[in-house]
Amino acid sequence: MLYPSQExxxxxxxxxxxxxxxxxxxxEDYDEILPHVFLGEIAKWCVANYKNSSQENVQQIFEYIEQTFxxxxxxxxxxxxVSFLENLSNQNEDERKIxxxxxxxxxxxxxKINKI
Incomplete structure (x- = not known):
C-alpha cells in the first residue's frame, strides 16, 4: 500500500x-520512492530548466503542484x-525569477515560509 505522498x-x-x-x-539511488527527496529534485530540475526550451513544462508543473496543494x-x-517551496527558497536572485x-x-x- 502506498502512502498518499508516494501516490x-x-x-x-x-x-x-x-x-x-x-x-x-x-x-536506483534510494531503492524506493522518498517523496520529500524526489520533490526537492523536481524543484531543482525546474530551476535548472525554466529559462530554456522546457519553460512551458516548468509552468505546467507549477500549475499542477498549485492545484494539488x-x-x-x-x-x-x-x-x-517543505520539499518543493523550501528548495525554491534556496536559490540565488537570478534563479528566484522562477x-x-x-x-x-x-x-x-x-x-509564509520565508516570512515575506
Missing amino acids: FVNNFVDKFLYLKPILKEHI KNGGEEIQELIS LKYLGPELLSEFK
Whole structure:
C-alpha cells in the first residue's frame, strides 16, 4: 500500500512523462520512492530548466503542484511546502525569477515560509 505522498509522486510522473528518468535515477539511488527527496529534485530540475526550451513544462508543473496543494490533504500540502517551496527558497536572485510561476496558493505559502 502506498502512502498518499508516494501516490502523489507516481501520479505526478505519470502526468509528466519526461520526469520518469529522474524518478528512475531516484529509485536506483534510494531503492524506493522518498517523496520529500524526489520533490526537492523536481524543484531543482525546474530551476535548472525554466529559462530554456522546457519553460512551458516548468509552468505546467507549477500549475499542477498549485492545484494539488490547493486540493490535497495535509500530508501533500506539507510535502509541497517543505520539499518543493523550501528548495525554491534556496536559490540565488537570478534563479528566484522562477517564482513568477507560483500560483496564488503556492505564493502565499512561499511568503509564509520565508516570512515575506
